[in-house]
Amino acid sequence: MAALDNQVPSAVKARADAGEIQVTNVSRSYGVARFAKDVVRDCSFTIERHKLTVMIGPSGCGKTTLIRMLAGFEKPNAGSITLDGKPVTGPNKDRLVVFQETALFPWMTTYENIMYGPRARGEDSQHARDQAKFLLDKVGLTGFRDKYPPQLSGGMQRRAELARAMINNPVVMILDEPFRGLDAMSKELMWEYYAGLYEEFRRTNFFVTTDIDEAIFLADRLLIMSNIPTRVRAVIEVDLPRPRRLADIFDSERANEVKIQALSLLHEEAMKSFTGGSKAAADFVEAYSKRMGKAKAGA
Amino acid sequence: MRRAALSAQNISSVRSLTSTEDVVALLKTTAPFQQASEDALRRIAALARRESYAPGDVLYRLGDAADDLYIMVSGRVDHALGTGSGARTLNQTMKPGDVFGWSALMKDQYRRLAQATCTERAELLRIDGHALVGLLEADPATGGAVLSRFSTLITQDFTLPEELVHVLSVAKRVEQVPLTRASMDDLVLLLKKTMPFQVVSDEMLRRVAKLSRRERYHPGEIIYRVGDQSDDIFIMVSGKVEHALGLGSGARTLNQTMNEGDVFGWAALLKDQPARLASTTCLEKAEVIRMAGNDLIRLFESDPATGDVVMSRFATMITRDFTLPEELAQVLKIPKRGEEAPPTGLGLTMYRMALWVKSPWPYLMVAGFGLFLAFWYLAVEVWQLPRFKEMPxxxxxxxxxxxxxxxxxxxxxxxxxxxxxxxxxxxxxxxxxxxxxxxxxxxxxxxxxxxxxxxxxxxxxxxxxxxxxxxxxxxxxxxxxxxxxxxxxxxxxxxxxxxxxxxxxxxxxxxxxxxxxxxxxxxxxxxxxxxxxxxxxxxxxxxxxxxxxxxxxxxxxxxxxxxxxxxxxxxxxxxxxxxxxxxxxxxxxxxxxxxxxxxxxxxxxxxxxxxxxxxxxxxxx
Missing domain, CATH: 1.10.3720.10 (MetI-like)
Known part of the structure; x- marks a missing residue:
C-alpha cells in the first residue's frame, strides 16, 4: 500500500482552489406556450468546495433536470450556473456525471472503460495507465480488469464507474442516484465504500438521491428540495463525524434528529404535491417517527 | 513457591502411595476419568501424590498460580469461586470423588479462579496439570475424552460461562474414523444433503467420498485458525462447531454455528486465498468429513460440467450463507482440458460445436431430417399421394x-x-x-x-x-x-x-x-x-x-x-x-x-x- 501511496498520482487528488458550483435563479421549463410546465423555477444553491452535498427530494421533483443542466447537457431558460466563476456551457470532464443506470460501455473491458476518458482525449500515457492501475486497486477490481461489464455484479459495476469518473480528476463529481437498483446489502456496502473514497480524496461531490438513510449517511450538507417546480426547501448541515461507519451513524442521536427533521420536511412536500394530501405518505412518516421513537426509548 | 498458600505443617503427612490399584479405583469414580482405560489410569495414577490437610488449611487462594489438579479422597473442602469467574454458584462443597483445581487444565488461565479451604480433615490426590496434559497428549484417544469431560464438568457443575471454559486442547488428538463400505454409503447420503454437492450424481459422490477422511473432534478443540494454510474442506457429520470469520474477511456475520451437513473450510477452494479466513472451534463433540481441496479440484477436472456446477454452488453458498464480499468469494475455476481462458472467436465456435455434438440435439436433427425424407419417400413413391406423385x-x-x-x-x-x-x-x-x-x-x-x-x-x-x-x-x-x-x-x-x-x-x-x-x-x-x-x-x-x-x-x-x-x-x-x-x-x-x-x-x-x-x-x- 505504501508503494501505491507514493504513486498516488497527484492528478487524482482534489485541486485545492477549485470546485465550487453556484446555481443562481435557474429556471427550466418544458413544452411551449400554454403547455409549458415549469420543472425548475428560480432555484438557487451553492455546491460548496470539497464538500459532499446531497440533494434529496420527492421523486419526480426535477432533480434529474437539474443534473442535466449542471452537467451541461441542457441549458437553463433563465439564471446561471457557474463553476468557480466560469459559466457552464456544455459537457466537460470538469463535471463528471455518474448516472442512475450503469453507463459502462458493455463492449469494453473494465480497464478499457476506465481508460476511456484519457484515451478519448489522446492522453494514453504511462501516467494514465498507472492511474488506472491505482484506481482499479482502489475500487477492488484488479482481478476483474479484463472482464466485460455484464460479467460484473451490480456493485462492481458501480465501483468501476466511480473509477472511470475519478481517473479524469474532475473538479466536481455529480452522482445521480448511482446506487439505485442495488440490493439492500450491496447498497449499504457501497455507501461505506463511497464515503471512504470521498473521505480520501475530498473533492467536491454532488449526490442526488431519494433515499433518506443514504442521504444522511453520506452528506456534509443536505439540500432538501421542494416539489415541482424545484427549489431548495431547506439546507441541513450534517455535522456527523468522519470517517463514517454504518454502525456508528445509525446509532447516533444526531443522525436520528437529522432524519426526523428531513423526513418532516419531505413529508410536507409530499403532502403539498397531492391535493387532498397523500394518505400513504403521511402514514409512512408517522410509522417512521414512531419506529424511531421506539428505537430511542429502547436505547 | 507453588504452594505459597500452604505452610509446611499443612502437609501433615505425605503418605507414600498406597497401591496404584487404589488410586486407579478412585480415579474411576471421578467424572472426568470414568471412561479412561485401565492402562491410561495406571499412568495417570503414577503422577498423583496423596496429601492430607487439616481443617482450616487453605489449599490455594484466588490468583495463585494454577498448577495442580485435586481429587477428593475423603473429608471436605469448600470451593469458593471468585466473582471474576462469572460463575453463578459461587460456593461448593467438595465430597469424595469430586475434582477441583481444574484451572490447571484451562487455556489462558494461569491463576486460580477460586479459593479452596479445608473444612474437615481431608485427604486429596494431587496431580500436576502440566504432566497430566503431557500424558494425555501422548494418548490422544483418552486425552480428548478426558478433557472434553472436564469442560462439561466445569460448565455443568460450576456453571462457569462458556467463554471461560477453554480447556487445553491436546495436540493431534484427532481421531481418525476408518471408512468402511457401509460408512461410504452414509457418506454419499450425507454429501447429498450438503448445498454444494446436492446436484452431483451418486457415482461422482462415491468418488468424492473416496477422497474423504472422517475425523472426530472434542469440545474446545480448534480445527484451524485464521491464517493457517487452507488445504482441506470440511463437512459436518454430527456435533457442533463454531466458525468465526476473521475481521479481514469483510464478512458481515462473523460467527456461525455449523450443524450437520454444513460445509466449512471452503477457503481451500478460493482463488488467491491460501490462508484460512476463519477460526473453527469444536463446541460439542463433532464428527467431520475432511477432504483436500486440491484433490477435489483434480477430481472435478475429469468432469468439468459437474465441477462447474459444484464450484458455482460453493460460490453462492459462500456469499449467501457467509455474506462474504463477492470479490473474495472467487472460487477456483475447474480448468477445462486444453483450454484455460474462456474460448474466443473461432475457439468459441469449436467449443459450441463440441458441446452440440455431445448434446442430444444432433440426434433430434438427424431424426428431423429422417422424418422429412421418409415422408418424401412414402408420399411420392409408396403412397403416391395425389399432388405428390408428379414430383421426382x-x-x-x-x-x-x-x-x-x-x-x-x-x-x-x-x-x-x-x-x-x-x-x-x-x-x-x-x-x-x-x-x-x-x-x-x-x-x-x-x-x-x-x-x-x-x-x-x-x-x-x-x-x-x-x-x-x-x-x-x-x-x-x-x-x-x-x-x-x-x-x-x-x-x-x-x-x-x-x-x-x-x-x-x-x-x-x-x-x-x-x-x-x-x-x-x-x-x-x-x-x-x-x-x-x-x-x-x-x-x-x-x-x-x-x-x-x-x-x-x-x-x-x-x-x-x-x-x-x-x-x-x-x-x-x-x-x-x-x-x-x-x-x-x-x-x-x-x-x-x-x-x-x-x-x-x-x-x-x-x-x-x-x-x-x-x-x-x-x-x-
Missing part, C-alpha cells in the same frame, strides 16, 4: 445426384455442377459485400444524424418495399451483359435489409452511453466510432444474417430471369427441359450453400463481438 422421388433424385454418368447432365461427378455453385456463390458474395459496405454506413448515419435521416429515409422507405422482380426490367436496361444485372438485383435486396437493421441498431443504443462518452471528453466523431458503431453491432449482425438469406432468394429470382449459369438458372432451365430430378438437386444444393453462408456470418459476428458472446453464450453456460 427421393430415390430418383439421389440416384441422379450420385450418378457418374447422369441422365440429365448434372451430378456431383460433373464439373458443371460445381461451376453453377461457384457462379452463384460469387454473385452472392459480391452483392453481399457491396450491400454491407454501403448499407452499414448508410444505416449508421441514418440512425445517428437526424438531418441526414430526414433527407434520406423517406426515399429509402419508398424504394424498400418494391419487389426485386419489379426491378428486373430496369436492371437489364441499366446494365449490359448478364452478370451485372443479376448482382445488382441481389445487392439491392440485401442492401435494404442491412441498412434498416443498422439504423434500428443505432436507435437501440441507450442514450446514457453517448452522454457518458461526451462527459468523459470524447468529441462527436469519437462518440460515433466508440459508441455508435460498437453499440449497433448486435443489430448489424442480425441484419447481415437476414441480408445473406435475402441475397440468396433474390439471386435465384434474378438468375431465373437472366443469366446463363447459377443454381437459379439450373432450376429454371431444368423445368423448361423437363428434367425434374435436376430441379430438386438444384434446390437441395441451394439450401445447403445458403445454410453455410449464414453460419459463416454468425461466426464472424461472434468473432467481432467478444463482449456480447461472453454476455450471452458463456452467461448461459
Amino acid at each position: 422421388g427421393i430415390t430418383t433424385v439421389v440416384k441422379e445426384w450420385l450418378n457418374p454418368d447422369p441422365t440429365y447432365g448434372l451430378s456431383v461427378y460433373t464439373s458443371e455442377y460445381y461451376q453453377h455453385i461457384w457462379v452463384s456463390v460469387r454473385r452472392v458474395a459480391i452483392a453481399f459485400l457491396l450491400a454491407t459496405g454501403l448499407g452499414v454506413p448508410l444505416g449508421l448515419f441514418l440512425g445517428w444524424s437526424r438531418n441526414f435521416r430526414e433527407y434520406v429515409f423517406p426515399v429509402f422507405e419508398t424504394l424498400r418495399p418494391i419487389p426485386i422482380l419489379a426491378w428486373v426490367p430496369l436492371a437489364i436496361i441499366m446494365f449490359t451483359g448478364s452478370e451485372t444485372p443479376v448482382i445488382y438485383l441481389t445487392f439491392l435486396a440485401s442492401f435494404f435489409a442491412t441498412a434498416l437493421n443498422t439504423m434500428l441498431g443505432v436507435e437501440s443504443i441507450d442514450e446514457s452511453y453517448t452522454r457518458a462518452a461526451y462527459c468523459l471528453g470524447a468529441n462527436k466523431w469519437q462518440v460515433f466510432g466508440h459508441v455508435i458503431v460498437p453499440g449497433a453491432m448486435p443489430f448489424i449482425f442480425t441484419g447481415l444474417q437476414i441480408s445473406v438469406g435475402v441475397a440468396w432468394f433474390s439471386l435465384v429470382a434474378a438468375e431465373m430471369v437472366s443469366g446463363q449459369y447459377g443454381l437459379g438458372y439450373v432450376i429454371n432451365s431444368s423445368y423448361m427441359m423437363v428434367r425434374y430430378p435436376t430441379i430438386v438437386i438444384g434446390m437441395v444444393t441451394l439450401g445447403a450453400v445458403g445454410y453455410t453462408t449464414s453460419a459463416l456470418v454468425r461466426i464472424v459476428g461472434d468473432y467481432m463481438m467478444q463482449w456480447r458472446v461472453r454476455e450471452l453464450a458463456l452467461g448461459a453456460r
Whole structure:
C-alpha cells in the first residue's frame, strides 16, 4: 500500500482552489406556450468546495433536470450556473456525471472503460495507465480488469464507474442516484465504500438521491428540495463525524434528529404535491417517527 | 513457591502411595476419568501424590498460580469461586470423588479462579496439570475424552460461562474414523444433503467420498485458525462447531454455528486465498468429513460440467450463507482440458460445436431430417399421394445426384455442377459485400444524424418495399451483359435489409452511453466510432444474417430471369427441359450453400463481438 501511496498520482487528488458550483435563479421549463410546465423555477444553491452535498427530494421533483443542466447537457431558460466563476456551457470532464443506470460501455473491458476518458482525449500515457492501475486497486477490481461489464455484479459495476469518473480528476463529481437498483446489502456496502473514497480524496461531490438513510449517511450538507417546480426547501448541515461507519451513524442521536427533521420536511412536500394530501405518505412518516421513537426509548 | 498458600505443617503427612490399584479405583469414580482405560489410569495414577490437610488449611487462594489438579479422597473442602469467574454458584462443597483445581487444565488461565479451604480433615490426590496434559497428549484417544469431560464438568457443575471454559486442547488428538463400505454409503447420503454437492450424481459422490477422511473432534478443540494454510474442506457429520470469520474477511456475520451437513473450510477452494479466513472451534463433540481441496479440484477436472456446477454452488453458498464480499468469494475455476481462458472467436465456435455434438440435439436433427425424407419417400413413391406423385422421388433424385454418368447432365461427378455453385456463390458474395459496405454506413448515419435521416429515409422507405422482380426490367436496361444485372438485383435486396437493421441498431443504443462518452471528453466523431458503431453491432449482425438469406432468394429470382449459369438458372432451365430430378438437386444444393453462408456470418459476428458472446453464450453456460 505504501508503494501505491507514493504513486498516488497527484492528478487524482482534489485541486485545492477549485470546485465550487453556484446555481443562481435557474429556471427550466418544458413544452411551449400554454403547455409549458415549469420543472425548475428560480432555484438557487451553492455546491460548496470539497464538500459532499446531497440533494434529496420527492421523486419526480426535477432533480434529474437539474443534473442535466449542471452537467451541461441542457441549458437553463433563465439564471446561471457557474463553476468557480466560469459559466457552464456544455459537457466537460470538469463535471463528471455518474448516472442512475450503469453507463459502462458493455463492449469494453473494465480497464478499457476506465481508460476511456484519457484515451478519448489522446492522453494514453504511462501516467494514465498507472492511474488506472491505482484506481482499479482502489475500487477492488484488479482481478476483474479484463472482464466485460455484464460479467460484473451490480456493485462492481458501480465501483468501476466511480473509477472511470475519478481517473479524469474532475473538479466536481455529480452522482445521480448511482446506487439505485442495488440490493439492500450491496447498497449499504457501497455507501461505506463511497464515503471512504470521498473521505480520501475530498473533492467536491454532488449526490442526488431519494433515499433518506443514504442521504444522511453520506452528506456534509443536505439540500432538501421542494416539489415541482424545484427549489431548495431547506439546507441541513450534517455535522456527523468522519470517517463514517454504518454502525456508528445509525446509532447516533444526531443522525436520528437529522432524519426526523428531513423526513418532516419531505413529508410536507409530499403532502403539498397531492391535493387532498397523500394518505400513504403521511402514514409512512408517522410509522417512521414512531419506529424511531421506539428505537430511542429502547436505547 | 507453588504452594505459597500452604505452610509446611499443612502437609501433615505425605503418605507414600498406597497401591496404584487404589488410586486407579478412585480415579474411576471421578467424572472426568470414568471412561479412561485401565492402562491410561495406571499412568495417570503414577503422577498423583496423596496429601492430607487439616481443617482450616487453605489449599490455594484466588490468583495463585494454577498448577495442580485435586481429587477428593475423603473429608471436605469448600470451593469458593471468585466473582471474576462469572460463575453463578459461587460456593461448593467438595465430597469424595469430586475434582477441583481444574484451572490447571484451562487455556489462558494461569491463576486460580477460586479459593479452596479445608473444612474437615481431608485427604486429596494431587496431580500436576502440566504432566497430566503431557500424558494425555501422548494418548490422544483418552486425552480428548478426558478433557472434553472436564469442560462439561466445569460448565455443568460450576456453571462457569462458556467463554471461560477453554480447556487445553491436546495436540493431534484427532481421531481418525476408518471408512468402511457401509460408512461410504452414509457418506454419499450425507454429501447429498450438503448445498454444494446436492446436484452431483451418486457415482461422482462415491468418488468424492473416496477422497474423504472422517475425523472426530472434542469440545474446545480448534480445527484451524485464521491464517493457517487452507488445504482441506470440511463437512459436518454430527456435533457442533463454531466458525468465526476473521475481521479481514469483510464478512458481515462473523460467527456461525455449523450443524450437520454444513460445509466449512471452503477457503481451500478460493482463488488467491491460501490462508484460512476463519477460526473453527469444536463446541460439542463433532464428527467431520475432511477432504483436500486440491484433490477435489483434480477430481472435478475429469468432469468439468459437474465441477462447474459444484464450484458455482460453493460460490453462492459462500456469499449467501457467509455474506462474504463477492470479490473474495472467487472460487477456483475447474480448468477445462486444453483450454484455460474462456474460448474466443473461432475457439468459441469449436467449443459450441463440441458441446452440440455431445448434446442430444444432433440426434433430434438427424431424426428431423429422417422424418422429412421418409415422408418424401412414402408420399411420392409408396403412397403416391395425389399432388405428390408428379414430383421426382427421393430415390430418383439421389440416384441422379450420385450418378457418374447422369441422365440429365448434372451430378456431383460433373464439373458443371460445381461451376453453377461457384457462379452463384460469387454473385452472392459480391452483392453481399457491396450491400454491407454501403448499407452499414448508410444505416449508421441514418440512425445517428437526424438531418441526414430526414433527407434520406423517406426515399429509402419508398424504394424498400418494391419487389426485386419489379426491378428486373430496369436492371437489364441499366446494365449490359448478364452478370451485372443479376448482382445488382441481389445487392439491392440485401442492401435494404442491412441498412434498416443498422439504423434500428443505432436507435437501440441507450442514450446514457453517448452522454457518458461526451462527459468523459470524447468529441462527436469519437462518440460515433466508440459508441455508435460498437453499440449497433448486435443489430448489424442480425441484419447481415437476414441480408445473406435475402441475397440468396433474390439471386435465384434474378438468375431465373437472366443469366446463363447459377443454381437459379439450373432450376429454371431444368423445368423448361423437363428434367425434374435436376430441379430438386438444384434446390437441395441451394439450401445447403445458403445454410453455410449464414453460419459463416454468425461466426464472424461472434468473432467481432467478444463482449456480447461472453454476455450471452458463456452467461448461459
